[in-house]
Amino acid sequence: MPDLLRATPELATEYARWFVNRRAYTRQSDTPHTASGRHYYYRPKKNGAEAELTAWDIQRHLEGRITLGLYAINPQTQRVKWMAIDADYRRALEDLLKLQFELGQAGIQAALEQSRRGGHLWILFESPVPAKQARIYIRHLAGKLSVEVKGSGNTEGIELFPKQDRVPDGQFGNAIRGPLGVHRAAGKRYWFYGAAYNLVAQMEYLRSLRRVSESQLAELVATVPAESEPEPVHVGPPATDRPCFQILDYVEVRRRVGRNWVTQCPSCAAAGHDRAQDNLAISVEEPWKYLCWAGCTKEQIRAALGAPLPAAVTKAVSR
Structure with a gap:
């Protein structure tokens, strides 16, 4: 494992303001599973109930003592503070750099983070925006650049976090490793490419990024042709009984x-x-x-x- 770093409560509070949108979270196991050898993520319990994320947890994540997985959507608002694009295939970095450049042309500063097999591209919002709007624009941009999106039959391509337009109350969606965290299996901390590889420089870099406003996102979504917006999937029984879960x-x-x-x-x-x-x-x-x-x-x-x-x-x- 990499050396432990020193993170202050102030840094943890700032990190939470950028990346934490709900108190539910996951944690990566410190030890590998005996059968598979993998370090699975799990939702911690406290006194038999789901534990809520604390500033102390975030501080330990930044220091490298634990590794957190964060959920994008707040089910009370269906809004997100960030969007992450995950790619872990042969052309992963090439596709992420294409997306980063095109986002820059639209006035969006996206931060490229290392990952175990590719990278994560992060977009930070000025204030929480509708998850559906963020997904519509990124899917459109990916299609424009001929970047495949994984799912619905595609076995290779980028993954969007959140993976859903909305998350019903009581559900979680998909978590992604929190930025600047140590991957327990690789024993390595993954940094953003845009700054020196130390915690102070990385936080300063994230602090300097221009956030995307809701009005700016709305203007970008307004440029998306109607046929580019994914149609709702109407499958199964009549609409009154149709499950949201796919x-x-x-x-x-x-x-x-x-x-x-x-x-x-x-x-x-x-x-x-x-x-x-x-x-x-x-x-x-x-x-x-x-x-x-x-x-x-x-x-x-x-x-x-x-x-x-x-x-x-x-x-x-x-x-």
């Missing part, structure tokens, strides 16, 4: 086998199983239908994704 928004599709997409089961993976990454089958024609061949229940799969079934549905499933 599992393809949460998992990386590996391949198609017959009538199904096949990929790793999140619940199996959390337990250190499914190394072949083929336990979960998702219907191509009816993607709200999915099944784990190893027997994981929908409750277990949804919980592993950070999108637990609503209480009423859980009771019905349990009966």
Whole structure:
């Protein structure tokens, strides 16, 4: 592991103002799973309940003592303080640099951060903006530059955080490693390319970035052709009964086998199983239908994704 740094409470408070949009969080395990060897993220508990993120947690993250995973969307407002673009494939840095340049042409300073297999591109907002608006513009920009977006059949491409336009109350969406954190598996801290590799310089760099205002974002979204905006996916039963949850928004599709997409089961993976990454089958024609061949229940799969079934549905499933 890299040397521990010294972070002040003031730095932690400033970091929280930029990156923390809700008190729910995840933490990367310090020790590898005995079966898989991976350092999984989990939601910490305190007295049997979900622990809330504190300034002390953030301070320890900056120092390198723990590693936090942060959620983008606040479910009370459906707004985000930031947007992150994650890329971890062969052309990852090339695509991220293209996006960074094009964002700069639009007046947006995006910060490029190292990652284990590619990079993360961060956009910071002046105040929280609607998650859907941010996603519309970035998806449009990616399409304009012929940069693939992972999901819905694409097995390679950038991933947008948040991955959803909205998160229902009681759900979490997908977390991403908090900036400047140490990857516990790699034993390495990942810095932003735009400043010297020390905490003071990095925080000063983030402080200097020009934030995107909601009005500026609205002006950019207004330039997006109507056909570029993703249409709502209307699948399954009538609209009154249609679930908001779409599992393809949460998992990386590996391949198609017959009538199904096949990929790793999140619940199996959390337990250190499914190394072949083929336990979960998702219907191509009816993607709200999915099944784990190893027997994981929908409750277990949804919980592993950070999108637990609503209480009423859980009771019905349990009966």
